[in-house]
Amino acid sequence: MxxxxxxxxxxxxxxxxxxxxxxxxxxxxxxxxxxxxxxxxxxxxxxxxxxxxxxxxxxxxxxxxxxxxxxxxxxxxxxxxxxxxxxxxxxxxxxxxxxxxxxxxxxxxxxxxxxxxxxxxxxxxxxxxxxxxxxxxxxxxxxxxxxxxEEQGSYLAGVAAALKTKTKHVGFIGGVDVPLIKKFQAGYVQGVKDTNPKIKVAVQYLSHGSDTSGFASPDKGKEAAQGMLDNGADIVYSAAGSSGNGAIEAVNGKKGAWAIGVDSDQYNIPGLAKYKSSILTSVVKNxxxxxxxxxxxxxxxxxxxxxxxxSLAKNGVSLATSGGFINDIQPKLDAAKKKIVDGSVKVKTTP
CATH class of the missing domain: 3.40.50.2300 (Response regulator)
Incomplete structure (x- = not known):
């Protein structure tokens, strides 16, 4: 164990x-x-x-x-x-x-x-x-x-997004604007900015406060992602429960765009199989x-x-490699992980 x-x-x-x-x-x-x-x-x-x-x-x-x-x-x-x-x-x-x-x-x-x-x-x-x-x-x-x-795994996702974006514009979709989801946002944005401070990061939450519908509204996730894509983002990371499925669908509809999944390795989820060619990686939370x-x-x-x-050090969170889409940047991701584990990079838990 x-x-x-x-x-x-x-x-x-x-x-x-x-x-x-x-x-x-x-x-x-x-x-x-x-x-x-x-x-x-x-x-x-x-x-x-x-x-x-x-x-x-x-x-x-x-x-x-x-x-x-x-x-x-x-x-x-x-x-x-x-x-x-x-x-x-x-x-x-x-x-x-x-x-x-x-x-x-x-x-x-x-x-x-x-x-x-x-x-x-x-x-x-x-x-x-x-x-x-x-x-x-x-x-x-x-x-x-x-x-x-969660912020540590999200940091690595931010590094991956910064290294893979062609438009220098990426997005984050949160299910509900509660402290936990803000940990995902904080880590992701820090990872992007530490890699390339010139990259723009769009942020949108699907619901607020006690309204938890943002975790179970794929239509809202799809609409939010589509808006980001229309505004120039080419990578969208969602921490929004099943709402993220809608975001992945939207990303799949745009050539050259990537989605970053969350919690499970979404590339390998049967229900998302038709979109897996667009899933760059996932922040796996074990x-x-x-x-x-x-x-x-x-x-x-x-x-x-x-x-x-x-924690990241104990493989409690990780970045999925399914699909091989981040193989080319793996050495840089490994270097970023090492800095977090050895304490030379402190990942924020609030935006």
Whole structure:
């Protein structure tokens, strides 16, 4: 099992203020579904509360699903999936987690920052149940906060964009203007500017504040990307959940343009196969690894707790090489990665 770093108490406090999530939303059971395999009596009964978009978003939620499915297959047992909708309230989120706990699911994985308050409240009521939350830091003693250095992977994407753009104009599309997505923006812009300060970076968010529709609106992603392309951008990076699928579609429609995917290696996602010739690379966020590690720890009787951070140095985030489109610039990307890992480059977490 991959070992992960523990944040200091000071860092946890900072992270708690800074985090929010990539494809996240809320929780009322809009698309509840269960999947699983029969166990041998020693398996795990996993409750999985997805963010908006749920299983099949080709991005953030699907990465969490891969980790859960791997654990279920390896350890036996069953999985219950519940999917959030953008109109959910805090009461909806609490109810979903409580329903899973009441039904005996343990561990329970909450996918996305919107569940942070709910996890703290519900975990306190079910002290014998282990909770995991992706992309936020919670205080509950029986919870594993699974977080990532998204800004570091995004920095490398910025370097790649700067080296590949022909028009010296690139774009960034964020799903919702929350702190977590701004980490993606900050890293990407810094990577571009550190490589070539003369390159223009256009930035657009699809929704704002508590409106999480920007994570599940491919039409909005497509429109935003098309606008950037029309204005001269030839590379568009989206950190917007399933909305990014629309952006990739738009980019595929313009000769010579490139899309940069997020969370999953989107070049290899079957649902995006017809666009893969336009996917330069993806900032892979190994949510599946974090989720798997958590479930395994519960299965092994030693549940992970606290804030477990998956960094670039530990391959928690990376830049996909599928398609071979960045092979020609790989030495420069490797050099940029080395500088981040050895600390000579400090990547910003805010724009």
């Amino acid at each position: 991959r070992r992960v770093a523990k944040l200091s108490a000071a860092c946890i406090a900072t992270a708690a203020l800074a985090l929010s999530a990539t494809a996240c939303g809320s929780t009322s059971s809009e698309n509840d579904k269960s999947s699983g395999s029969s166990g041998d009596g020693k398996g795990v009964k996993i409750g999985l509360a997805f963010d908006v978009g749920g299983r099949g978003d080709h991005s953030f939620n699907d990465s969490a699903a891969r980790g859960t499915d791997k654990a279920s297959k390896e350890f036996g047992g069953s999985v219950k999936d519940l999917t959030a909708k953008s109109s959910d309230t805090e009461a909806d989120r609490e109810q979903r987690l409580s329903d899973l706990a009441d039904a005996g699911y343990n561990p329970i994985v909450a996918v996305g920052y919107a569940y942070a308050t709910s996890v703290d409240k519900v975990a306190a009521k079910y002290p014998k149940t282990s909770f995991g939350i992706v992309d936020s830091v919670v205080k509950a003693k029986n919870a594993d906060s699974i977080t990532f250095t 949510v599946d690894v974090g989720v798997y590690d958590f479930i395994k720890s519960v299965h092994d009787g030693k549940p992970l707790t606290g804030n477990n951070v998956y």
